[in-house]
Amino acid sequence: MNDLEARIAWSGLVEPGDPVAGALVESLGPVDALDLVARTARADAVxxxxLTTVAHGRVRRGLEGWAQRWGADTWRRHRDWIEALSGRVVVPGDPGWPAGLDDLGLARPMCLxxxxxxxxxxxxxxxxVVGSRAATSYGEHVTAELCAGLADADACVVSGGAFGIDAMAHRAALTADGGTVAVLAGGLDRPYPAANARLLxxxxxxxxxxxxxxPGTAPTRHRFLLRNRLIAALGQVTVVVEAARRSGALSTAGHATALMRPVGAVPGPVTSAASSGCHHLLRDGAVCLTSAADVLELLDGTPADSGIAEPLLGARERIVLDALPVRQGTAPEGLTRPCGLALPEVxxxxxxxxxxxxxxxxxxxxRRA
Amino acid sequence: MNDLEARIAWSGLVEPGDPVAGALVESLGPVDALDLVARTARADAVxxxxLTTVAHGRVRRGLEGWAQRWGADTWRRHRDWIEALSGRVVVPGDPGWPAGLDDLGLARPMCLxxxxxxxxxxxxxxxxVVGSRAATSYGEHVTAELCAGLADADACVVSGGAFGIDAMAHRAALTADGGTVAVLAGGLDRPYPAANARLLxxxxxxxxxxxxxxPGTAPTRHRFLLRNRLIAALGQVTVVVEAARRSGALSTAGHATALMRPVGAVPGPVTSAASSGCHHLLRDGAVCLTSAADVLELLDGTPADSGIAEPLLGARERIVLDALPVRQGTAPEGLTRPCGLALPEVxxxxxxxxxxxxxxxxxxxxRRA
Structure with missing residues (x-):
């Protein structure tokens, strides 16, 4: 058995993001770590x-749990299954492995x-780009505009394939011939939700x-929540377009923050419950995003369009800018009175x-530029 | 002539916020400073x-300008006029003088x-509470809700008496029996805009x-811009409800920032040009406001409603909160897997x-509270 095969087996044994399994695999390597599971299953001495007493207990409990799911050939069945779906498995170290996942540390997936x-x-x-399943037409419209703009700028749109914002994000990226990636909470044999099967x-x-x-794994509630950490880790930036106060999109934003990725939120009417989670994020320090240009600014670190140097403008500059005529120029002396500033300040x-x-x-x- | 009379006279001579006049009045007192104007008008030696050469030149030019408007009895006419309007004049040091104006330094008004x-x-x-004249029904609705909430919490609503957001702010405060103050750019004999005369x-x-x-002074463009510094200085907090990118409300926000007053902005649809200035403020560090409770939090420094301790929650707390069941409780050990966290972290x-x-x-x- 090689590393790839052992990681395939591990992904069928553990719940996503299990840090005990992660620690074991990182320290012993996937093959030797898996051997411990096999021996536990055979009731061999392990x-x-x-290890400290606490760690020893956790590893022991982990091994016992995984051993119950252990089957020497299960991984082969999974591998054949993904091949039947014309798919494959990518593991850390492969050229296809996205480096962003390594920021998850011990909660890194065993394989993709x-x-x-x-x-x-x-x-x-x-x-x-994530958001509510119960999106409004406003949220879907903004998602379509944002993602079309991202596609035009050669940025890939990552989302979760769900109804509402997720589906619109993928759809808009596809329509604009852009790259898009959907991360599912269950196995790839069962695109979820089924109504999005064609889109997926x-x-x-x-x-x-x-x-x-x-393949064959059911998408459960806690797998959805953990799937969100992958979405947060795969994008260099996370954008929440619409989210109610309890939306799963906020968990994605939380993971992104924990990963030190910038988080942006699209504002909406304060009268719309579908935007309340976004406003909460904005109060919490998320960047206010109103266009694809704003998102690209967050992604590339360069200021967007007309906002260019405005964050650099102080109150004095703003007052002078307000008073500055658009057409005919004025002498600086003519600005002191309307601005209430002394000439050197002007x-x-x-x-x-x-x-x-x-x-x-x-x-x-x-005059104004 | 006493200080009150001299300040009445000064307010008729200078443009709002003139820092040279402010410096002269602060250093010599209004009566002696005014005497310099009278002597300049009589071509007496002054x-x-x-003073440094630069300051000397600026004061000299100031005196020459004011002398041209000087009339020994003009102040009396203005005083009689305000009395005819059942009004009066308040000057620094009076119990009625709002302390907030003193933060304007040399740009403090001569009198009110x-x-x-x-x-x-x-x-x-x-x-x-300020915003666009060209408000949308969304902006007016939010303004009405906010200002009714402020009135209920005994907070006075300050605005500029203009169409749109301003008018709705005053109206909502009045309807809720709250305090409200309108700051006009011209004289009190001519409520502007005329269509708001009844409201004013x-x-x-x-x-x-x-x-x-x-009284008798016309509201010009630059008097509007300078009037905005008074609105910013009179509130302990400035809220922008709706503003296009060039709205005068942004100048009020700029003045508030210069005065170290907190600035909040109400988000709206990113598709609405009437909210674009608000979104700009949010990107610039303004606080995202969605309710009167949010405004009161900014005013009183205590967190609003459900947001209570959320800003204190880190990414780890959020992940655990997401995973925490609402009904039946769970043991902490049951949270390690769904959260991808070790037990001590949970x-x-x-x-x-x-x-x-x-x-x-x-x-x-x-479980969740």
Missing amino acids: LLPG WVRGADPAPLLARAVS SAVAEKGALLAEVP LAALGTLELSGRAVRSAGRW | LLPG WVRGADPAPLLARAVS SAVAEKGALLAEVP LAALGTLELSGRAVRSAGRW
């Missing part, structure tokens, strides 16, 4: 030297079950469909505004 | 000892022309109508959640 393109190149520049097939065909659990502000491209000078007179 | 109640007690707890009369009757310029998170009142423990089992 020695766990060098893949249908479609190699994840790593697709995800080199990726934004996770299209994602597999033009992008990639990913799962960390083998001159300093004009200098800053000129540097940021918002004011232009011509023959000693100033 | 000595300005102890008042119709209605004494400003200071009315403004002891005040929120400035009601504000004068139940709250207060303020201006820094004497226990630490549960402790924090319990402290913040979001999780409850019963017989060793945990």
Whole structure:
């Protein structure tokens, strides 16, 4: 048995993100770690030297749980199954393995079950776009605009394949011939929700469909929550378009924050419950996003369109900018009164505004750029 | 002539916020400073000892400008006029003078022309609520809700008496029997816009109508921009409900920031140009406001309703909170897998959640509060 095969077996034994299994596999390697499970299943003696009492107990309990699911040939069945789906398995170290997952540490998936393109190149520049299943037409409209803009800028759209925002995100990326990746909570043999099966097939065909659990695994509530950590880890930025206060999208945002990934939220009407989770994120420090340009700014770290140097403008610069005529220029002296500022302050502000491209000078007179 | 009379005269001579006049009045007192204007008007010799060359030139130019408007009895005409309007004048040092204006330094108004109640007690707890004249029905609805909530919490609503958000802010405060103050850019003899005359009369009757310029003064563009600094200084918090990218409400927000007052913005649909200025403010660090409770939190410094301890929750706490059952409790060990966390981490998170009142423990089992 090699590492790939052992990781396939591990992914069928553990619940997603199990840190005890993660620690065991990281320290012994997948093959030797799996051997402990097999020996536990056979009731062979298993020695766990060098562990504290607490760790020893947790590993022991883990081994006993995994041993109950252990079957020497189960992994082969899973591998044949994914091959029958024209899919494959990618493991850490493979060129197709997305580096972002390594930030999950011990909660890193054992392997990725893949249908479609190699994840790593697709995800080199990726934004996770998530939101409510119960999206409003406003939320779907904004999602479509955002994701079309991301596709145009060659950024891959990562989402969860669910109804509402997720589905619109994939659809908009596909329509704009962009890359898109759907991460499922269950096995790839059962696209969930079933009503999105055709959409998910299209994602597999033009992008990639990913799962960390083998074919045949049911998508349960806690697998959904843990699937969210993969969505957060696969995008360099996470965007929440619409989310109620209890939306799973907020768990994705929480994972992204824990992973030190920037989180952005799209505002909406304060009268809309579907935006209340986004407003909560905004109060909590998420970046307010209103366009694909704003998302790309977060992704690439360069300021978007007209917002260029505005964050650099102080109150003084703003007051002078407000008072600055659009057409005919004015002498700086003409700005002191309307601005309530002394001439040196006006001159300093004009200098800053000129540097940021918002004011232009011509023959000693100033106007807006 | 006493200080009150001299300040009345000054308010008719200078443009709002003139820092040179402010410096002269602060250093010599209003009476002696005014004497310099009268002497300049009579072409008497005026000595300005102890000034640098630059300051000397600015004061000299100031005096020449003011001297052209100087009339020994003009102030009396203005005073009689405000009395005919059943109004009066409040100056720094009067009990009615709102302390917030002193933060404007040399740009502090010379005096306040008042119709209605004494400003200071009315403004002891005040929120400035501003926004677009071209408000949408969404913006007006949110303004009405916010201002009714502020009135219920005994907070005064300060605004500019304009169409749209301003008018709705005053109207909602009046309807809820709350305090409200309108700050006009022109003289109090000409409520502007004229179509709001009846509303502004009601504000004068139940709250207060303020201006820094004497009756008879026209509201010009730059007087509007400078009037905004008064709105920003009179509220302890400034709230922008709806604003396009060029809205005067953004100048009010800029003044509030310069005065170190907290600024909040109400989000709206990103598809609405009337909210784009608010979103810009949010990207710039304004607080996202969705309800009167959020505004009161900003005003009083205590967290609003359900947001109570959430800003304190880290990513770990959120993940555990997400996984925590609502009905039947679970043992902490049952949370390690769904959360992808080790037991000590789960226990630490549960402790924090319990402290913040979001999780409850019963017989060793945990559930959401």
